[in-house]
Amino acid sequence: MTAVASRSARTKTVDSRRRLVVIGNGMAGARAVEEILARGGGVQYRITMFGDEPYGNYNRIMLSHVLSGEESAGDIFLNSLAWYRENDITLHAGVRAEKIDRFARLVFSDDGRATPYDVLVIATGSRSHLPPMDGLYTPGGLLRPGVFAFRTIDDTHGMVSYAQQDHHHRAVVIGGGLLGLEAARGLQSHGIDVEVVHSGGHLMNAQMGPDGGAVLRRSVEALGIRVHTGSRTTAILGDDRVRGVRLRDMPDIGCDMVVVAAGIRPNVEVAVTSGLPVERAIVVDDQMRVPDEDEIYAVGECVQHRGEVYGLVAPLWEQASVLADHVTGANPKAAYLGTRTATKLKVAGVDVASMGLQAPERDTDEHVVFSEPSRGVFKSIVIRDSKIVGATLLGDSRKVAYLTQAFDRGLPLPEERVSLLFDVGGPAEEAGVAELGGDAQVCNCNGVSKQALVDTVAGGCNTLAGVMDATRAGKGCGSCKLLVRQVVEWAADGAVAEDPAASYYVPGVPLEKAALMKAIREQNLHSVSAVFAALAPGGTEDAKSKMGLASLLKMMWAGEYVDERDARFVNDRVHANIQRDGTFSVVPQMKGGVTSPEQLRRIADVADKYRIPMVKLTGGQRIDLLGVPKEDLPRVWADLDMPSGYAYGKSFRTVKTCVGKEFCRYGTGDSTRLGIEIESRFQGIESPAKLKLAVSGCPRNCAESLVKDVGVVAVEGGRWEIYVGGAAGAHIRKGDLLATVDSPETVKLLTGRFMQYYRERANWLERTYAFVPRVGIEHLRSVIVDDAEGIAAQLDAAMQESVDAYVDPWTERDDPFTPGQFRTSLPLEVLPQVPVR
Amino acid sequence: MSTGLSKTGLSDAGQSAGLHVLGRLDQVPVGEGRAFGVDGEQIAVFRLRDGSLRALSAVCPHKGGPIADGTIDQALVMCPLHQHSFELDTGCSTTGAGPLRSYPVHADGEGNIILQLP
Ligand code: SRM
Ligand SMILES: Cc1cc2nc3c(=O)[nH]c(=O)nc-3n(C[C@H](O)[C@H](O)[C@H](O)COP(=O)(O)OP(=O)(O)OC[C@H]3O[C@@H](n4cnc5c(N)ncnc54)[C@H](O)[C@@H]3O)c2cc1C
Ligand code: SF4
Ligand code: FES
Numbered sequence: 037m038t039a040v041a042s043r044s045a046r047t048k049t050v051d052s053r054r055r056l057v058v059i060g061n062g063m064a065g066a067r068a069v070e071e072i073l074a075r076g077g078g079v080q081y082r083i084t085m086f087g088d089e090p091y092g093n094y095n096r097i098m099l100s101h102v103l104s105g106e107e108s109a110g111d112i113f114l115n116s117l118a119w120y121r122e123n124d125i126t127l128h129a130g131v132r133a134e135k136i137d138r139f140a141r142l143v144f145s146d147d148g149r150a151t152p153y154d155v156l157v158i159a160t161g162s163r164s165h166l167p168p169m170d171g172l173y174t175p176g177g178l179l180r181p182g183v184f185a186f187r188t189i190d191d192t193h194g195m196v197s198y199a200q201q202d203h204h205h206r207a208v209v210i211g212g213g214l215l216g217l218e219a220a221r222g223l224q225s226h227g228i229d230v231e232v233v234h235s236g237g238h239l240m241n242a243q244m245g246p247d248g249g250a251v252l253r254r255s256v257e258a259l260g261i262r263v264h265t266g267s268r269t270t271a272i273l274g275d276d277r278v279r280g281v282r283l284r285d286m287p288d289i290g291c292d293m294v295v296v297a298a299g300i301r302p303n304v305e306v307a308v309t310s311g312l313p314v315e316r317a318i319v320v321d322d323q324m325r326v327p328d329e330d331e332i333y334a335v336g337e338c339v340q341h342r343g344e345v346y347g348l349v350a351p352l353w354e355q356a357s358v359l360a361d362h363v364t365g366a367n368p369k370a371a372y373l374g375t376r377t378a379t380k381l382k383v384a385g386v387d388v389a390s391m392g393l394q395a396p397e398r399d400t401d402e403h404v405v406f407s408e409p410s411r412g413v414f415k416s417i418v419i420r421d422s423k424i425v426g427a428t429l430l431g432d433s434r435k436v437a438y439l440t441q442a443f444d445r446g447l448p449l450p451e452e453r454v455s456l457l458f459d460v461g462g463p464a465e466e467a468g469v470a471e472l473g474g475d476a477q478v479c480n481c482n483g484v485s486k487q488a489l490v491d492t493v494a495g496g497c498n499t500l501a502g503v504m505d506a507t508r509a510g511k512g513c514g515s516c517k518l519l520v521r522q523v524v525e526w527a528a529d530g531a532v533a534e535d536p537a538a539s540y541y542v543p544g545v546p547l548e549k550a551a552l553m554k555a556i557r558e559q560n561l562h563s564v565s566a567v568f569a570a571l572a573p574g575g576t577e578d579a580k581s582k583m584g585l586a587s588l589l590k591m592m593w594a595g596e597y598v599d600e601r602d603a604r605f606v607n608d609r610v611h612a613n614i615q616r617d618g619t620f621s622v623v624p625q626m627k628g629g630v631t632s633p634e635q636l637r638r639i640a641d642v643a644d645k646y647r648i649p650m651v652k653l654t655g656g657q658r659i660d661l662l663g664v665p666k667e668d669l670p671r672v673w674a675d676l677d678m679p680s681g682y683a684y685g686k687s688f689r690t691v692k693t694c695v696g697k698e699f700c701r702y703g704t705g706d707s708t709r710l711g712i713e714i715e716s717r718f719q720g721i722e723s724p725a726k727l728k729l730a731v732s733g734c735p736r737n738c739a740e741s742l743v744k745d746v747g748v749v750a751v752e753g754g755r756w757e758i759y760v761g762g763a764a765g766a767h768i769r770k771g772d773l774l775a776t777v778d779s780p781e782t783v784k785l786l787t788g789r790f791m792q793y794y795r796e797r798a799n800w801l802e803r804t805y806a807f808v809p810r811v812g813i814e815h816l817r818s819v820i821v822d823d824a825e826g827i828a829a830q831l832d833a834a835m836q837e838s839v840d841a842y843v844d845p846w847t848e849r850d851d852p853f854t855p856g857q858f859r860t861s862l863p864l865e866v867l868p869q870v871p872v873r
Numbered sequence: 874m875s876t877g878l879s880k881t882g883l884s885d886a887g888q889s890a891g892l893h894v895l896g897r898l899d900q901v902p903v904g905e906g907r908a909f910g911v912d913g914e915q916i917a918v919f920r921l922r923d924g925s926l927r928a929l930s931a932v933c934p935h936k937g938g939p940i941a942d943g944t945i946d947q948a949l950v951m952c953p954l955h956q957h958s959f960e961l962d963t964g965c966s967t968t969g970a971g972p973l974r975s976y977p978v979h980a981d982g983e984g985n986i987i988l989q990l991p
Contacts, residue, residue, distance in 0.1 A: 488969075508956060508968055565922060577922060577946035579958070602904025602922070606942040606953040609905075614953055618939040854902040861908045861917070861931070862939035 053082045056363070057143050057153035059133040059306060061087025063096055064336025064352040065159030066115050071360030073123060080364060081155070083125045086145055089188055090130035092116045097349065099192045103222030109189055136310035138329065155363055158318060158326075158334040160303035162347070163187055167210075167298050170271035170282075182278035183294045186219050195219075195295065199226040204292040207231075208281050210269050211297035212239040214383055219295045220261050221384035231262040231289055233269055233281065235298070243379065243390040244428040247407060248414045251430055255386045255412035264289075300347055302338045317345045322371040324359040335359050342374050351375035369812055378440045386412065389436045391443045393418045393426025401425070404453045415457045422449055424456075438471060469522045478523055479516045484509035486523055493527040499535035500524050501543075541800050542585055544578025545571050549588075549799060556592060563598035564589060583608075584800040587686055587722045591795050594834075594841040601854050607684035610858060611845040612669055615662065618862035620669060622661040623683035624676050625719065628693040628711035628731075629657030635678065642675045656683070656690040656728065666860050670849035679844040680720070686801070688721040688791070689728045692740065696733030696750070703733035705750025710780045711739075714748075717784060718791065720842050721835075724798040727791060742770050745804040746787050751776070756783045760790055760816065761808025769805045772813035775821045789820050789828060792835040895986040901926075906941040906950070912990060917941035918978060919950065919961060927961040928978035928988055934971035 056072070058065045069083060077083075087093075093115040101107035120127040132146040136156065143151045164185035166172060174180050184195050198204060205228065209220045212234025220230045232239075238249025239256065253263050264286065271282040272294055280290040302317035312326050313319040317340035319327060324339070326332040336352045337345070346352065354375055361370035378391035395418065396403045402419040411431065417439070418426035424443045429436055435457060441447060442456075449456060472478070474487035484507045492503045503524050504510045510517040525532050541549040545567065552571070561567045564585045569575045586603040607613050612620035624639070639659055643651050649663035658681055664672055673680075682689055693711030697703030711731040721727070730739040731748040741747030743764035749757045755776055762771030774790065777783055793816070798807040808816065818824035820831075852858060893911050895918065901907045906919040908931045915931035917940045929950065931940050938954035945951070949958045949967065957970040964973035977989040 506968065579944045579946040579949050579951045582944055582946075600904065601902065602945070605944060609942075614939075614942065616936070616954065618937075618942070618954075854905065855900055856902070856907050859907060861906070861941035862937075 051082055053080060054154040055152055056081035056083045056155045056157070057151055058083065058085045058157040058159060059143065060159035060161055060303075060336070060338070061085050061089065061093055061127065061129065062159060062161045062336065063093065063114070063349060064161065064338075064356060065157065066093035067353060068157055068159060068333075068335050068356040068359050068363075069123075069125065070115075071356050072363055075360055075364040075366040077360065077364045078123065083123075084128070084151055084153075085120070085125060086128045086131050086133045086143070086151075088130065088132040089190070091189065092119065092127070092129070094189060096187075099186070099189065100218040100222055102189070102192050103186075103195060103219065104225045105196075109193070133306055134309070136306060136312075136332075138310060138312075138332070141331065154331060156332045157359065157363070158307060158312075158332065158338060159336045160306060160338045162300040162302045162337040164191075164296060165299040165301045166296050167269075169269055171274070172272055172296075180272065180278065182274075182292065183272060183296065186215055186295055186297050187300075195223070195293070196226065198293055199223055199228050205229055206291040207293045207295060208233055208269075208289055208291040209295045209297060210281070211299065212236065212263065212265065213242055213297065213299070214240065216295070216297035217256060217261075217384040219297050220256075221259065223295070224259070224261065228293075229260075231264065231291070232256070233267050233283060233289070234263065234265045235268045237266055239263065239265065240383070240388070243388065243394070244430070245394040245416065247405065248394075248416060248428045248430055251407060251409045251412060251414035252386065252388070254409050255431060256384055258412070259384065261384070300337070302340075302345060304338060307334070307338075316340050322358075322373060323362050324355055324372055325362070333359050333363065341372060344374055346375065346377065348377055348379060350377060350379075369814075376444060378443055387429070387431055387436075389427070389429040389440070391427050391440065392424070394428060395426070402453070404456060406457050417453075417456055419449065419453070423447075424449065435471065469519070469526045472523070478519055479507075479509035484520075489520065489523045490527040493524055498524075498528050498531060499533050501535040501537055541588065542578070542581035544568070544576070544581035545585070546573065547571065549797070553588070553592060553796070556589070562589065562593055562596060563600050564603035565600060566598075583686075584724075587724065587800075590722050591838065594837040601857075609854075610666055610669060611680050611684065611848070612664070612666075613684035617663075618860075619663045619665050621683070622664050622669070622672055622676075623654065623656075623658055623681040624678035625681040625715075626658035626678075627715040628691050628708050630693070630708060630712060631659075638676055638678070642672055645675065646672055654683070656681075657692050658683075658690065667858050669858055670852075673846040673849045680846045682720050685720075685722060686725055687723055687727070688718045689726055691715040692728075692730040692744070694732050694738035696731075700733055702736060703750070704752050705733050705754070705756060706780075707731040707733035707739065707748075707750055710748065710756075710783060713780065714784060714787060717839060718788065720845070721791065721795075721838050723791065723795045725801050725803045727794075727804070729787070740764065743768065744771065746790060747771050748783055748787075754778065756780065758783060758786055758790075761804045761813070763803060763805035767803075767805055769809075772808055772816075774813065774817055785832065786820060788835040788839075789831045790816070792831040792838075793820060796831075796834075891990050893988045893990060895988055898926075898980050898984045898986055901986070904945065906943060906945065908939065908941040909988075911988060914990070916976060916988065917943075917950075918986060918988070919945055921945065921947055921961070923947065926978045926980060926986065928976040929959065929961065929964050930974040933957065934966075934973065940973065 092113055095112045095114050098107055098112040102109050133143050134146055135144045141153050164187045185191050207223050207228045207230050209216045209232045212232050216232055220232050223230050238246045239252045257263055267286050268284045269281050270284050273280040273282055278292060278294055280288050282288050304314045304318055307318045308314050318334045318338050320334050320339045320341050321327055324333050324335055326334055335355045355372050358370045358372040361367035404417045406415045413432045414430040416428045417424060423446045427439050472486045476486050478484055478486050488507050489503055489509060492506045497503050497506055500521055510520040537543050539548050540546055541552050555571055559570050561570055564582055567585050568577045582603040583605045590597045601609055612622055614620055646668055648661045652660045654660045691711040691714045693708045696707035697705055727745045729746045730741040730744040732739040732741045733750050735749055741749045742759055743762040747759040747762055751757055755778055757776045758774045759771030760774045763769045775786055794804060794807055895909050901918055901920040903920055904922050906917045909916050917929050917931040919927045933940055933952045935955060935957050938952040940952060942953045943950040950961055951958045958967045959973050964975035979987055981987050
């Protein structure tokens with residue numbers, strides 16, 4: 037270590053925090069620091085920032101508004117100097133970092149300082165590109181007076197004061213992209229006559245194709261801005277002051293000032309001189325780390341990630357959060373995977389949105405185009421395999437929200453392509469939020485309209501959970517939750533409050549799952565009413581929390597659980613699934629989907645005897661008797677003499693199997709037998725949400741094992757693959773491979789261990805398809821297969837206890853648990869009746 | 874067993890106008906509800922965990938769900954079909970459904986449920 041470093045290390049003995057140094061105090065650098073502080077980084081790090089602009093951090097995007105006078109410079113600060121003080125950050129404003137000594141871990145800056153770091157973040161952004169032309173610089177090497185770049189507050193102030201001088205009337209903007217057009221429009225508001233010179237064939241050629249560019253040109257010219265495309269500026273004219281520009285192959289244009297907005301170049305000098313890998317920009321990996329440099333990160337426009345260099349802010353928000361996750365250790369698995377940029381801008385007063393491809397690239401690509409130049413409207417959409425791969429919209433942004441969504445998520449498109457561009461008929465259910473009509477149904481389960489959500493927000497409810505409670509939107513199948521969130525955010529205009537209750541296991545007890553379980557165990561709470569009395573605010577019961585608590589307590593105490601029936605949902609009180617008309621469905625256990633003539637005969641007899649309105653094969657490979665009145669349940673069960681199939685509970689449901697090697701010519705494992713064994717072992721186990729399993733006899737996967745909570749696949753060589761976290765209901769997800777094992781015994785062991793871990797850690801109603809990606813398959817594998825946490829034996833024992841506590845609930849037929857347990861609750865005659873087939 | 878609905882007539886001597894004896898309190902387990910057909914009306918009677926009683930009309934105004942099969946706490950009942958909630962004291966919905974009717978109900982000294990129809 038050098039003298040400087042060791043001296044400062046000695047004098048700072050009181051401050052044991054590591055040193056974080058950030059080079060660049062712009063939008064990405066400051067955002068990264070905010071994210072780090074938000075993760076408690078202020079305790080871990082003493083933070084120093086270098087910024088060669090003499091200010092705090094401001095919103096660079098708003099400079100166009102400062103130029104046009106709509107906004108004053110003071111209004112666009114994101115972090116004032118006071119913010120740095122309050123957060124104990126040393127800011128060297130107006131100081132430029134020049135070189136890094138990676139070995140001594142020092143940053144040298146142009147004020148002669150050498151600053152030691154433990155972790156370094158480079159966020160130097162980019163600068164305006166000034167293409168070579170004569171007369172750009174003074175002999176001293178400075179930009180000539182009257183010539184401006186457009187990147188900083190100082191640039192903007194310079195332009196404004198120059199434009200306001202009386203004898204300046206005409207400006208040329210070099211560059212017809214986003215920045216150039218913004219500059220042109222801004223200068224116009226100071227009474228300046230503006231011409232745009234663009235070397236490309238059409239305006240904004242980075243965002244759109246020639247047809248869109250032509251329409252944009254008309255709109256821009258209609259604003260009084262002259263446009264010269266295909267023209268390269270070769271010189272800036274005038275001796276004492278700027279008098280014009282010289283173009284190649286075109287007449288000179290006279291002017292008093294020139295703004296160069298011909299693209300940007302990443303600021304990589306510090307990185308290059310310090311020996312860091314630089315291609316088009318500073319190279320970073322998915323952790324935003326410079327390769328081979330454990331302590332050096334980079335973020336923002338100065339980085340190149342997977343070959344991409346970005347020039348917009350959206351990607352850098354994502355980058356900053358990943359960087360902060362790693363720097364603070366908050367989430368060592370966080371990864372930045374790149375951003376699909378979809379931009380929605382107002383350029384010179386014209387709405388512009390662009391995403392992905394500008395034009396078709398393959399013969400099979402579809403291209404939907406609409407152009408109405410007189411109104412300045414142009415819309416183009418490129419479709420590949422029925423998904424949007426690119427779109428440009430000019431002058432009409434009404435479909436932008438929907439198209440952006442469709443582009444981001446790869447949503448399937450309506451058959452009638454024209455509805456992508458226009459609202460023909462009513463808006464489709466997946467239409468963008470802003471453009472949805474008030475009466476559009478957002479929640480299809482509970483029939484909640486957009487207007488109902490908006491009204492609830494307007495009524496003062498500004499948490500997602502609050503709005504969902506008040507309207508029940510998103511409380512059905514849940515597939516609309518994202519849309520509900522979007523509508524709420526849109527209606528609240530960003531002012532959505534975080535809901536503390538979102539992390540509670542159940543809404544009525546203010547504790548997360550782990551804390552709740554700990555309190556239950558420490559205070560020996562064996563019943564739901566005891567939990568409310570001890571842990572709910574004011575000891576108040578909460579109907580919405582009862583079912584979740586009942587399930588949790590049963591899991592935790594197994595045989596010692598004190599079963600209060602009022603805590604159960606009606607399905608679990610009568611061991612059947614309530615139907616729309618208040619009758620119930622009866623699904624007897626049929627392990628692995630295997631039945632017998634004897635069983636089928638009994639089922640047929642029961643169906644006859646009780647005039648069952650519908651007998652149906654379920655998607656879970658068993659038989660459902662639907663429309664059974666509550667009072668008939670005990671006798672139906674008695675006559676069936678089969679155990680419950682638990683088709684109603686938040687519990688282990690079924691194991692689907694395929695025929696497997698006993699009969700199938702491809703079968704490599706006895707899937708039917710293993711499925712039956714798994715179902716016999718885990719029947720009725722309650723869990724935070726349903727558990728549906730499958731075992732397939734070979735990778736042809738006829739039992740659909742890859743989309744099950746736990747799916748098992750026999751592979752050649754007597755081995756079995758175990759997949760977890762798959763789904764194919766309201767959500768589709770391919771399960772992750774947990775392990776490949778040698779024996780059916782090990783399959784059962786790991787399946788039980790996984791399910792127990794899930795039962796202990798998952799949130800109430802969180803299916804494995806959400807739980808597995810949340811905790812990560814690597815983590816699961818280390819806990820469940822490698823026993824990295826040393827809890828495998830404990831999990832196995834807890835599961836065994838639950839298995840031992842199993843009692844077939846249908847045995848209550850002979851001895852009802854509560855008075856009137858099977859007494860009807862409904863006045864059948866006034867209810868809709870299930871049609872008899 | 875026919876419908877299972879306990880029909881309690883008014884014809885018994887000794888009942889004042891509007892007051893109905895629905896039978897023994899222990900027909901309704903603590904924390905649950907049971908349905909009664911009273912004078913042609915369907916009524917759900919709940920026995921709260923503090924021992925007190927509440928009575929509401931038994932048919933959910935949303936889509937006819939069986940209110941007596943709902944889950945309750947001290948303040949609300951949640952319909953089992955689509956989870957609309959109603960105040961046990963007033964029958965008013967807290968989730969935007971129409972109201973249920975509420976009826977005065979209590980247990981007498983002999984452990985009988987006494988309901989008053991308007
Ligand atoms: C009976 C059955 C349909 C059929 O006739 O085949 C069925 C019926 C119901 N399903 Fe299902 N599901 C049935 C197989 C499935 C399957 C296929 C499977 O299990 O292989 C799926 C997709 C797999 C999955 O769960 O991931 C399925 C995904 C759902 C979902 C969506 C879950 C999700 O988070 O993705 C719900 C809603 C929920 O759980 O909140 C649901 C909810 C329901 C409920 C329980 C709705 C309710 O709460 O009342 C339905 C009960 C109807 C009734 O009146 O009895 N059902 N449901 C199937 C019973 C299978 C069995 O034997 O147990
Ligand atoms: C006028 C204008 C309009 C824009 N409009 C939009 C828009 O509408 N939408 C959009 O998404 N994006 C827009 N952008 C782009 C957006 O502003 C940038 O993507 C964003 O600012 C990049 O952030 P950054 O931190 O990487 O770089 P910057 O914000 O440029 O920050 C880098 C900082 O580091 C400093 N620095 C550089 N080198 C050193 C050094 N060696 N030592 C110390 N400090 C150094 C720089 O001075 C600068 O302050 C616009 C940009 C401009 C100029
Ligand atoms: S059975 Fe499943 S898919 Fe069919 S209506 Fe009911 S919940 Fe929907
Ligand atoms: S029927 Fe009661 S909530 Fe729908």
